[in-house]
Amino acid sequence: xxxxxxxxxxxxxxxxxxxxxxxxxxxxxxxxxxxxxxxxxxxxxxxxxxxxxxxxxxxxxxxxxxxxxxxxxxxxxxxxxxxxxxxxxxxxxxxxxxxxxxxxxxxxxxxxxxxxxxxxxxxxxxxxxxxxxxxxxxxxxxxxxxxxxxxxxxxxxxxxxxxxxxxxxxxxxxxxxxxxxxxxxxxxxxxxxxxxxxxxxxxxxxxxxxxxxxxxxxxxxxxxxxxxxxxxxxxxxxxxxxxxxxxxxxxxxxxxxxxxxxxxxxxxxxxxxxxxxxxxxxxxxxxxxxxxxxxxx
Amino acid sequence: xxxxxxxxxxxxxxxxxxxxxxxxxxxxxxxxxxxxxxxxxxxxxxxxxxxxxxxxxxxxxxxxxxxxxxxxxxxxxxxxxxxxxxxxxxxxxxxxxxxxxxxxxxxxxxxxxxxxxxxxxxxxxxxxxxxxxxxxxxxxxxxxxxxxxxxxxxxxxxxxxxxxxxxxxxxxxxxxxxxxxxxxxxxxxxxxxxxxxxxxxxxxxxxxxxxxxxxxxxxxxxxxxxxxxxxxxxxxxxxxxxxxxxxxxxxxxxxxxxxxxxxxxxxxxxxxxxxxxxxxxxxxxxxxxxxxxxxxxxxxxxxxxxxxxxxxxxxxxxxxxxxxxxxxxxxxxxxxxxxxxxxxxxxxxxxxxxxxxxxxxxxxxxxxx
Numbered sequence: 175x176x177x178x179x180x181x182x183x184x185x186x187x188x189x190x191x192x193x194x195x196x197x198x199x200x201x202x203x204x205x206x207x208x209x210x211x212x213x214x215x216x217x218x219x220x221x222x223x224x225x226x227x228x229x230x231x232x233x234x235x236x237x238x239x240x241x242x243x244x245x246x247x248x249x250x251x252x253x254x255x256x257x258x259x260x261x262x263x264x265x266x267x268x269x270x271x272x273x274x275x276x277x278x279x280x281x282x283x284x285x286x287x288x289x290x291x292x293x294x295x296x297x298x299x300x301x302x303x304x305x306x307x308x309x310x311x312x313x314x315x316x317x318x319x320x321x322x323x324x325x326x327x328x329x330x331x332x333x334x335x336x337x338x339x340x341x342x343x344x345x346x347x348x349x350x351x352x353x354x355x356x357x358x359x360x361x362x363x364x365x366x367x368x369x370x371x372x373x374x375x376x377x378x379x380x381x382x383x384x385x386x387x388x389x390x391x392x393x394x395x396x397x398x399x400x401x402x403x404x405x406x407x408x409x410x411x412x413x414x415x416x417x418x419x420x421x422x423x424x425x426x427x428x429x430x431x432x433x434x435x436x437x438x439x440x441x442x443x444x445x446x447x448x449x450x451x452x453x454x455x456x457x458x459x460x461x462x463x464x465x466x467x468x469x470x471x
Numbered sequence: 472x473x474x475x476x477x478x479x480x481x482x483x484x485x486x487x488x489x490x491x492x493x494x495x496x497x498x499x500x501x502x503x504x505x506x507x508x509x510x511x512x513x514x515x516x517x518x519x520x521x522x523x524x525x526x527x528x529x530x531x532x533x534x535x536x537x538x539x540x541x542x543x544x545x546x547x548x549x550x551x552x553x554x555x556x557x558x559x560x561x562x563x564x565x566x567x568x569x570x571x572x573x574x575x576x577x578x579x580x581x582x583x584x585x586x587x588x589x590x591x592x593x594x595x596x597x598x599x600x601x602x603x604x605x606x607x608x609x610x611x612x613x614x615x616x617x618x619x620x621x622x623x624x625x626x627x628x629x630x631x632x633x634x635x636x637x638x639x640x641x642x643x644x645x646x647x648x649x650x651x652x653x654x655x656x657x658x659x660x661x662x663x664x665x666x667x668x669x670x671x672x673x674x675x676x677x678x679x680x681x682x683x684x685x686x687x688x689x690x691x692x693x694x695x696x697x698x699x700x701x702x703x704x705x706x707x708x709x710x711x712x713x714x715x716x717x718x719x720x721x722x723x724x725x726x727x728x729x730x731x732x733x734x735x736x737x738x739x740x741x742x743x744x745x746x747x748x749x750x751x752x753x754x755x756x757x758x759x760x761x762x763x764x765x766x767x768x769x770x771x772x773x774x775x776x777x778x779x780x781x782x783x784x785x786x787x788x789x790x791x792x793x794x795x796x797x798x799x800x801x802x803x804x805x806x807x808x809x810x811x812x813x814x815x816x817x818x819x820x821x822x823x824x825x826x827x828x829x830x831x832x833x834x835x836x837x838x839x840x
Contacts, residue, residue, distance in 0.1 A: 363560035366527055371574035371625060372548035381577070385564045 227443070230436035238431060249437040262438060265422035268333050272418060273402040275334070276341050280398035281391055284349030288357040289383075305350055308343040313407030316343060321411035331414040340408040345398045352397060356390030389457050396453045400446065475538045476551075476628035476661040477503040478524065483533035485519050493519050495685045496533065501663065501678065503538075503628075506655050508672035509665045510708070511682035517665045518633055524663060525554045525631045537629060548574075553622035554631040558638060559614050561606035567617050568593065568602045574625045589624065595657070596620045611639045615647055619654055630655075632664040636671060648674055669709045673697050681705050702838045703754045712756040713805050714837070719751045726831065729753055731800065737777045739834040747836070754837040761833045762807035764795060764819065765826040778828040781805065783819050795819065799827055 229236070233244030253262055287305070291298065308316065320340040324331050331337070364386065368378040384391070406420040413421055419442065426435050478501040486492040494516040501507045509517040522528040524535055526547040534541050542550040561570050568589055569576075575585035593602050596616040606614055615635060622630055635651065636644045652675060655662045666672055672679050673693040680690040681704075689701045700706035703714050717729035720736060727747060730736045739755045747753055765771070771778050781799035788794075793814040799805035807827055819825060 361558070361560060363556045363558060364562060367554075367556055367560040367562070367621075368573070368577075370525065370527070370547045370552075370554045371577065371621070372546075373573070373577040377577045381573070382562055386562070388564075 223439075223443070226436045226439045230433055230440045232433050236433045238433065238435075249433040250441070252432070253434045253437045253441070261417070262419075262422060265417045265419045266442075268416060269403055269419035272333055272338060272341070273399045275338060276345055276402035277395050277398040279338075279342060280345045280349040281395050283346055284353040284394050285387070285391060287350045288353035291354065292357065292362065306347050309347045311343075313344065314410065316340065317408040317411040320408070324412070331412050333409075333413045333416055333418055336412040336414065337409045337418065340412040341402050341405050344405060344408055345401045348397050348401060349394045352394050353387075353390065356387055356393070360386060388460060392453055392457050396450060399449060403446065403449075404442075475503060477501060477538060478629060478661065478663070479534075479536040480520070480524075481534040481536065483520065483523065483535065484531050485516070485523060485528065486531045492531070493685050494523075494530075497685075497687060499680065499687060499690060501661060504659055504661055505677045506652070506662045506675055507664065507678045507680060508676035509663070509680045509682060510667070510669060510672040512667055512708075515682045516685040517682050521554075521631050521633055521663060521665045524629070525552050526550055527554070548625065551628040552631055553625045553627035553629075555615075555618045555622050555633065555635055557633045557635075559606075559618035561614060561617055561621070563606055566603050566605060567598055567609070570606065570617055571620045571624055573621065592620045592624050596654075612643045612647055612650075615639070616650070619651075623654070623658060627660060629661045629663060630658070632662060634665055634667070636666070636668075644671070651675060669697075673709070681708060683708075698758070699835065700756060700837065703756075706754075706756045706837060711759055711808075713759060713762070713800075714754050714756050714803070715800060716752065716754045719747055719749050719753055722747070722749060727753075727836075729755065735779070737779075737834075738831045739836050740832055742836045745836055745838060752839065754839060756835045756837055757829050757833065759806045760792070760808040761829045762809075763828050764807055764809060765828055766817070767824050767826055769826060771826065771828055775831055776828050777831055777834065778826045779805075781825060781827055783821050783823045783825060786819065786821060797825070797827055 225240075228242065229238070229240070230249055231245055231247070232242055232249065233246040234248050235243040236249065237243065291302070317340050320336050320343075321331055324336045329335065360383070364382055365378055368382045369375075373381065404420050405418075406424065409418055409421060417425065423435070423438060423442075426438065478499075480497050480499045483494060483497040484492055485494040493514075497520060509520060511517045519528060523530050524537075526542070526545060530543060535543050537550055537552070542552075547554070562573065565573065568586065571592055572585045572589040575588060580588075590599075590602070593599055596619060598613065598616055598620065601609060601613060606617065609617065615638075618635075632651070636647055639647055648671065651662070651664075664672075664675060673696070676693050678690065679693050679696045681688045681696060683704055689696055689705045696705065697709050697711065700709060700712060703716075706712040706714050715729075715731060715737065717731040717737070719727050719729050721728045722741070725741050726738050727741055728736050728738050737755070739753075741747070765778075767780065779797075779799040781797040783795060784798050785796040786793060787796075788811075789808075790811070792808045792810055795807045795809055795814075797805045797807065805827070
């Protein structure tokens with residue numbers, strides 16, 4: 175075997191060595207700096223919340239600060255039984271209903287807006303700017319404005335009226351932007367193909383557009399729900415006589431000085447996570463079902 | 472007697488803005504059961520014509536007659552057309568079977584009935600093993616077969632194909648070309664196929680329609696369009712031809728003599744229907760495989776042969792032949808396809824001076840447009 179041939183045979187092996195060499199001989203010092211930075215970030219992000227969750231599980235002697243005194247569900251029971259903590263159950267009920275209402279309207283309107291904006295139409299830029307504009311307006315000011323408007327029109331503010339409107343001014347632009355992003359990956363030829371195969375416009379929407387966009391619609395729903403569920407600024411001046419949950423928590427911080435407050439935080443977090451988990455689970459399930467059907471036979 | 476799937480385009484025009492038209496007054500008859508290819512560069516209006524036949528685009532003017540009936544304004548299904556889209560446009564959320572069954576589903580056919588009919592079609596395109604897969608899990612060739620089956624299940628009288636092979640790699644393209652031919656024979660319906668590849672067009676079509684800027688340049692059988700191009704555009708677009716141009720000097724005995732700028736005078740046979748006068752500028756096409764390369768001292772018979780002295784610019788080995796590029800015409804390509812065995816009997820190299828010769832009767836006078 176000639177020297178040249180030998181070199182040729184060795185070349186691939188050497189190339190492989192070079193490719194893995196960066197991970198040989200330990201990690202560079204920058205890795206440790208960045209890892210420390212990331213750890214600090216995670217602690218700063220979740221630390222405060224975790225403190226609250228831990229403190230909510232104290233027993234009857236519990237206070238608002240560490241150290242933790244005992245371990246029980248006392249403050250959770252207190253939360254739902256004591257009158258002095260306010261109408262937590264009612265507020266929670268209203269917040270969920272409002273969030274569902276906001277979610278449904280956001281999904282439907284965002285979907286229709288995305289459908290409308292597939293083609294250009296006269297004044298489309300103006301309509302788009304008007305839609306996005308309310309994102310820029312400060313929430314508190316916008317809330318006061320909605321409150322004033324209802325006042326001037328002689329309509330009583332309520333969580334299902336003025337607050338719904340104020341929240342939609344926040345969730346709709348988000349929903350529309352997400353739908354635009356989702357829609358940009360929608361191939362218009364799919365619609366044409368459906369038409370070519372004899373589908374009516376309604377059949378095209380039902381059998382092609384909605385199923386293809388389903389994961390995006392779930393994402394918009396999730397957005398709408400979570401944005402509404404913890405909305406404070408816009409709701410403050412528009413909710414009327416009955417509080418939503420964030421308003422209730424806020425008023426509790428002013429007059430309740432027991433770990434009930436923390437228990438409430440824990441409960442609402444669990445609910446939020448359940449909803450997000452369910453939505454993500456739905457998306458995963460959708461994909462899995464497609465995959466399973468594809469894998470079967 | 473008008474057959475079911477024949478197509479007639481009469482004065483068909485399309486303009487998007489009312490000022491510039493992308494298709495100007497097309498007149499064309501495509502016989503029933505033909506494989507017709509629209510060939511042209513991108514932007515020549517071929518896809519627009521296809522989409523107008525399909526009913527996805529309305530003509531600004533003119534008529535589209537399929538099987539004796541003007542179909543302008545009708546929905547695709549009423550026309551009896553089906554389209555295969557460029558990127559296939561398979562529904563990503565539906566399995567192969569459900570994609571193919573879609574047309575039956577929207578007609579309200581029951582699940583059992585439509586699956587029975589669909590499975591027969593799936594077998595026809597040899598996808599039985601893959602019936603439960605999603606489009607994303609298929610190769611390009613398999614996707615194309617699904618698209619073909621999905622369009623064919625509507626039992627159209629005309630199948631419209633928009634660049635069906637452009638998404639595939641070279642090897643698969645040749646394979647799928649055969650598949651398209653087979654399907655067309657089996658279904659026995661009219662295929663209208665849009666492409667920018669002349670290889671694809673002449674390999675597949677009974678009828679090639681060459682387009683330029685919204686107009687038909689030449690329409691006819693593949694061999695006619697390739698071997699007897701009408702003008703310089705068609706000759707250059709289909710390839711395989713060298714186009715010489717010059718000024719007519721004399722006309723005599725069924726031949727004309729024309730002079731190229733700074734080059735020698737050449738002869739070309741007259742063509743019956745073409746009128747030329749002395750002093751006219753003309754184009755003449757010579758097939759690249761009609762050209763023979765001789766060493767400069769070789770004897771030729773000037774009575775029957777034309778000859779151009781030139782230098783070899785480049786040589787490309789193509790397997791069955793060798794492509795030799797020459798500087799015979801200023802600023803333009805002049806290529807000879809020399810059979811491989813002939814070339815290697817006396818191989819040329821770059822820079823050699825040769826005589827490019829061809830039989831005068833093989834030169835073809837082109838129309839000047």
